[in-house]
Amino acid sequence: MPFAFLTYLQPTHYFRLFTDAGNSAFPRVDALPPSVINQFEVDTRYRSKQAQDYDLSWQAVQSGFIGDVSYYTHFKKVSVRDNYHFIRKQFHPVWVFYVLLVRLFTFHNPITDIRAWIQTSHIKRVTAITPVLYSDWNHYQSELLAKSPLVSVVIPTLNRYSYLKAVLLDFEKQDYLHFELLVVDQSEPFQADFYQAFDLPIRVIRQEEKALWLARNTAIQAAKGSLIALSEDDVRIPSDWLSKHIACLDFFDAQVSAGVFYPEGHSIPKARSFFAIATQFATGNALLYRSVFEEVGLFDRQFEKQRMGDGEFGARVYLAGIRSISNPYASCIDVKAGTGGLREMGSWDAFRPSTFFAPRPIPSVLYYFRNYYGNTAARLALWRTIPTSILPYQFKTNRFLLLFGAFLSLLLVPVVLVQVFSSWRLASRKLEAGDRIGFLE
Template sequence: MPFRFLLYLQPVRYFSVPRLNGSYIYPKLESIPINILEGLQPNAKYTSQSARDYDLVWQAIHIGYTQGATFYKSFDPLPIKDEYVFLRSYFNPVWSLYVLLLRLGGLKNPFAEIGAFWYARSVKKQQLAKKAIQRTNFPEFQSTLVASKPMVSVIIPTLNRYDYLQDVLKDLEKQTYPHFEVIIVDQSDKFSASFYKGFNLEINLIHQKEKALWLARNTAVEVSKGELLLFFDDDSRVAKDWILQHLKCLDYFNAEGSSGVSLSTVGDAIPEHYSYFRISDQLDTGNVLLKKSVFKAIGLYDRQFEKQRMGDGEFGMRMYKNDYKNISNPFASRVHLKVGTGGLRQMGSWDAFRTTKLFSPRPIPSVLYFYRSYFETKRVLFALLKAVPPSIIHYRFKKNKKLLLLGIFVSILLLPFIIVQILISWNKAGKKLKEGPLIQSLD
């Protein structure tokens, strides 16, 4: 990482680790075009030239620069003052205090830490989304990929959600791009083949008796006709140009993945940090178009995540490690209804960190299996420290600052129980790690 203090705030982010070729996502400053550099804002508060350079590189990636001829493989250590300046430049000031307390608790030099923290106190947070690269030609972009009419396989696992799946299929009937099939892997308790009659779609229906999400997606990949796979959820709504916008993004950026934006309510505005194209730092199988060639190269979804979360996050990490480009695409949005029945909710693993029983594992074991597969233990512990206290509060209130503070206070009171929950999860994840990945190849 260009700045060491990201260890505390983004310990398990894709971009925090190098790819298999040894390089990070960050392009060397000299390889960034002049027209991009002119849109960046140098920060004179840094005390070292390395920090000033790394800051510009950070800006470039986070305003949507997606290229780069040469990339960093290592970073110079920076003065502590520069680390705090970076935190104040891009994160809420409370996180600088959080890092200060962690470092003081870790017996770092209190005079150096407090002095550096105080030095950075006047730095104002930058709003990178307001400086985002504007691809004004994208709406009129004439895609040769679209013109070639490739077959797209839309993949939908479903479980006891016929009422919502009906609207999903109606949205697909309205798509402006016509060259696609719909593969539905139905795991419903009361399976109804007749439900699918009457839709004006090419539907490949698979009745899967086992309730297994990642098996369902893997099966669909294996039987798909298309070389482009569009993963979708059974409780989502999309506009009529949804498939088209995914295809255009793949072509425009010469990418292997197009990650669409997810909204919670019809009519919601796209969040500012998702409102422009950039390299995606996540993968959500509820709205992503991927080339089948990626699966042929790195394998299918890991079935160690069965009946639990983060199988898509792990696949996204494999893509990142193998240097595949996945673009966050604001033009291919969906409304994710997050209905209260069916799907992973029925399996009891919809929320990765929130438990329903006092001695249930927190987080669910697949989370720690993923983290421990790719990150050192120190990073995993920092991730837990940051994520567990807010998880005490119900998901619906996660953006309520007062309730989040209450969650932190309650987590202190419940600390012995929380430690037990984490240890249970750690032990179960350890068993998964010992068994190893369950990743089948795609011929």
């Protein structure tokens, strides 16, 4: 990344990696169009011109710049002071202090760091983002939509018929009609008659094994369409969900349209309300060409009954240099069903296991982190995430309780260490065994 201190704050972000072709995700400032550069503020308070340029490149990415320009293939080192300057602009002061502590505890020069931390104390956090606008989108006539390619929609389901009913009714209302639904049903008891109530081109695949990634892989292999849409049994989608995904692929000449999730009862987060290069991949809301799976493979079954299989797939897509667009116009509501699905397999999320003495985080998380970002980055990710994961899932957005959880983790250090070491050991076994990535036949 352009600023080294991002390693402490975003240790397992896709953009920390260079693609297989040697490119970063950050456009060279001298390659950006003047119309884009002019909407950003040049911060002359940095000590070096290099830091100013990197800041502008960061602004371009955060504001949603998408273009065929030159990208940085390496980053020159900038001063400790300019690194503190940057993170003060981009992150809450608590995280700036966290970086200082990490650097002091890892034996960096305390005088240099404390001086730089103090000297940049006047730098205020910048939270406002001015998105790069794509005005042609509003009246875009997609040639790909006009060709009406077949879309194969993949939905795995496990003991969620009431939730599945709602999303299937949403598919009945789609304004794009050339699609097939492949539902991989792992439910017990299996209700074959359930699907007869829907006026939809559904192919039901009965799967006895309770295995989410096997289900998705099986459906993708059985798909007839040149486009694959990935959905879930506990989401709600608008009537133009498919058409907006397809138009996005066409508009940006992209291979992946990564839709935006937002919780039920809320609206789309402001930071994700505009087009941008995707920073994550979620299997509950995406559309991609079948050729993507042919290039990078199917989902890794090392994540079976665990978490972050979609994140790992997204990393492969990013490394292959495949353009993936965060698409707010193909959004969906994340209902977060309290039963069924992965809830029956052990966890609410990647860092909160089902029982208190189970490995924390879920071992597949460390398998992914260590495999792509290395052991040091994985440890930094643990420092950032474990303290705030002590409290239950329903409190994850409450800042006060998260802070309380961080203090609580200090009291529970022996237990937490046992959880983490257990997870690390199980992840090591996965790494030794290697991936379980299949390819389309």
